[in-house]
Amino acid sequence: MAVLRLDEISSPILLQGNSRIAYRDPAAMHHEGVFRLFYTLTETEPDGSIYMYTATSESKDLLTWSEPRKLTPRDRSLNYSSPGNVIRYQNRWVMCLQTYPRPDGEKYGSRDSRIWTMTSEDLVNWAEPELLLLKGPEVPAEQMGRMIDPYLIKDNKDSGKWWCFYKQNGVSLSYSYDLENWTYYGNERAGENVCILQIDNEYVMFHSPENGIGVMRSSDLKSWTHQNRLLTLGQQEWEWAKGRITAGFVLDCKQVEGIGKFLMFFHGSGPEDEQVIFDTHACIGIAWSDDLIEWHWPKSN
Template sequence: MKTYLKLSLLVLLTTLSFLAEAQTKLLSRLESPIIFKGNDTTAYRDPAVLYHNNVFYLFFTLVKTEDGKIYSYTAESHSTDLKNWSPKKILTPKDQTLDFSSPGNIIKFNDEWILCLQTYPRPNHTTDQEVRYGSKDARLFTMRSKDLINWGKPEIIKVKGPDVAPADMGRMIDPYLLEDKDEKGKYWCFYKQNGVSMSYSYDLKNWKFHGNTESGENVCVLNEKDDYILFHSPRNGIAIKRSSDLYYWQDWGNLITLGQDKWEWAKGRITAGTVLKLNKYIMFFHGSGPKIEDEGDFDKNASIGIAWSNDLLNWDWPAK
């Protein structure tokens, strides 16, 4: 029995070492930090990433200018090498009163994949208007899938509790789902409202509000050892907070701006960092520019980029 366990452990360690080496090679072969490049009629924003069965599934906001109007969609593409991506597939309807967008992340719950996202209503938003942000009716949703390719219709997340009507929940954006680090089967939803707010559920249907803390937008949260590590976006760059209990948070590390000082495509803003922990921390983010978003590069000229780190303090990217 001991020999079998030793052999099993050896096989596991060998497999993990092989995977780590393979992932390092994938990163080293990338020639540009840009995964998807925006232009005058297209923006790629708010990446969410899942690594499953050696495939990277990338979900993101796709903003398109069509016949003078601006629409937001949630879209998906996948890759085995981070370089060659499948055709971008739109998952949500064309409807400015909804504009489903900002996917947060994807988790496995029972036998289904759960993707969280938001609405970002901008009715009758046209290119001749100034930059317009989502209305007070923005809410949080989930979508479900068996295979990560075919997705069901969005369902609202009643993060304020079953007795609070959607109309009374207030504006909320940028959801992120995470299982509790100490209590298996308990799930948290983090979302942008009064800083970052937090609610929890045991079935992803009935939620209870927990509280909030000061934070920027587009949060991503990892469980690591005894801490929750929260990535968030202030006005520019990506910042980190840590907490052991979701009540008390401390700022940690430096503001992450990567190669912004040399990247025309991200001069306006770097934001929406989501971090995948493999053998390294791999960060997907979006950069907009050369203008700042308030001056026009919000619905266009936004691109999804990639960087990585061993310690969350020192970052590398292709062609650094």
Template sequence: MVKLAAIPSPVLFRGDGRTAYRDPAVLYDRGTFYLYFTLSEVEADGKVYMYTAFAKSKDLIQWTAPKKITVKDQNLDYSSPGNVIRYQNEWVLCLQTYPRPNYTADQMPRYGSKDSRVFIMRSKNLEDWSQPELLQVKGPSVPEAEMGRMIDPYLLEDKDEPGKYWCFYKQNGVSRSYSRDLKKWTFAGTAESGENVCVLTQNNEYLLFNSPPNGISIKTSRDLKTWHDRGTLITLGQEKWDWAQGRLSAGTVLDLTQVAGINKYLLFFHGSGPLTEKEGDFDKNASLGVAWSTDLCTWDWPGK
């Protein structure tokens, strides 16, 4: 049973000087929350690794221990899960590579190389996942080496054409490609946007949540081509949260407005701090948080 008022803190997973929790992606299935995220760890020898990991909860209070679902390899650093969709009797999770070979804590922060690409993994049970598959979102004729740096994927079925799926990803703002089988993709253009996009449909509109340098903003569109800003920048309780003083970012929204007992939009995000990411709180001191709303305008959170 989910009782939002019973959640003791807006922090679901708290980072520290050797650990960062970032980039949440959340699925609610049959009474269980599946929270996927980037897990960064600084090891004793100073090497820094990124993984995609997940944890489960029935109530957003008690969580299972994080379980890594990707390999330990600085040439890959699978991370930034975007979301999970249901496709042909299986689950599909999108994520990125973020290569940082020979990366150590004294270089912090160091960002993913030009070889960063987007992938999907498949699962029957949301816990055991296949090997990642590269998404050739620029089309089958464009070699991987020529696709350009791309991160932060998000998958969405078209609101007007069932069976047509969009992949959004960070490249020249937000780029988008479409596919009808998640294998052959067609590039369809770009739009101005921040990173870590999450796209919902509401009242025959697309709502695009994205992260500028700080906070979370919303854009709307009917056709994925022309976008309009909606509302004000979302920063929640950042001014009072030392754990998010550096940056509040990577918001993803789960529409549970029709789920009895919840009836809210849930916003998951990460906060880094007390330092900014450029000052070093990127692969450490980043935490996952939660807030909620009935209208996507006014937000509440534990302890507000």
């Protein structure tokens, strides 16, 4: 079994983009000694066409990561991407993700962007994605509106109840008792790429406004209090993230031997703003914390 030592990580960059590739929107998990990153892999092909995939890499020590493995098809009319998280449900793994259609080379995903899930028995082989009717069965899929960046979390006060958070009118909320039949609840003022941790009897939400990572807290997943502090980590010193730091995903590794902390995975774009280099150069980075307030990271780069 690999010995984990955060002080051996020499760079805050785990996956480094370039002029052809961007790594964005990380989601992470730790299972049976393996860290798995799921993320948006954006590739620019030789003719300049751009395709987005949900992809994955694995590591046992956070130092070396396997080459990206694509989990979704090459199809610009779908562009499955932005995996939110992976949960355990009825003896299977369930990942939530989005489609981000750019069929004619558009810069951003069209109004047809929607939320999906796909399932796995082993975290390696994944079934075909299934669309979530997050507005309820009475609202046709084509009328649900543009929705991206999902996250699934179980309600600790209502057994069997699951919530899906997603970017629409701030962050919108829908709930389900079977992950198939959904009821729309409402929306809350927040940024994109929501990630939520349950800490004791409180929920802590990380979300991404225009730049940086915001924090919100709630006792019931419905009413949220905005915290004043905006996390920008080492952005002032990081050329690779000068344009934007975003999509913070926090993984509770307090009980993982050799870690004992919260790990944050995020992506940074730079030195130009994401509006300039949306499809290239983005990197996935790492930081860590003991208390979700003070954050630390490798000091190079």
